[in-house]
Amino acid sequence: ADYAQDLYVVGVQEGCSDRREWETRLQETLGPRYVTLYSAAHGALYMSVLIRRDLIWFCSEVESSTVTTRIVSHIKTKGALGVSFTFFGTSLLFITSHFTSGDGKVSERLLDYSRTVQGLALPKSVPDTSPYRSDAADVTTRFDGVFWFGDFNFRLSGG
Numbered sequence: 001a002d003y004a005q006d007l008y009v010v011g012v013q014e015g016c017s018d019r020r021e022w023e024t025r026l027q028e029t030l031g032p033r034y035v036t037l038y039s040a041a042h043g044a045l046y047m048s049v050l051i052r053r054d055l056i057w058f059c060s061e062v063e064s065s066t067v068t069t070r071i072v073s074h075i076k077t078k079g080a081l082g083v084s085f086t087f088f089g090t091s092l093l094f095i096t097s098h099f100t101s102g103d104g105k106v107s108e109r110l111l112d113y114s115r116t117v118q119g120l121a122l123p124k125s126v127p128d129t130s131p132y133r134s135d136a137a138d139v140t141t142r143f144d145g146v147f148w149f150g151d152f153n154f155r156l157s158g159g
Helices: 018-031 051-060 106-119
Strands: 007-012 034-042 045-052 063-068 079-087 090-098 143-150
Touching: 007 018, 007 079, 007 090, 007 143, 018 034, 018 045, 034 051, 034 079, 045 051, 045 079, 045 090, 063 106, 079 106, 090 106, 106 143
Parallel strands: 090 143
Antiparallel strands: 007 045, 034 045, 063 079, 079 090
């Protein structure tokens, strides 16, 4: 096909044990038209940013930050991983997260959200493109576009 997406960002929670194998398969699936702009992990959270080869020159330096929400665990299975950069002058933030599970733990999940928006230290050296609406307590206000995906563990019950 002549039409190709500019960018693919894939984030997973509880990723496979071999992150490099996962990244290689992503690259193979998309083919030589795409290159890996950035890849990061935080415990069992993985994120890969793949971009069309001809567009890589229009991206800024990529920055990342992490938040761990399950402090007592030595294995980081709950938390968030944020990746940010500018693309054609538009600042973008991608977050993949895995929140507390379990019935009756809505307040813990809401706390995970708060810890994430307050704890992701981005942008670092890339200028804040939205200084008039930025809030020091909320990372999502510092970017032109925010894409947040993950396992939030909220449930809807049918009735």
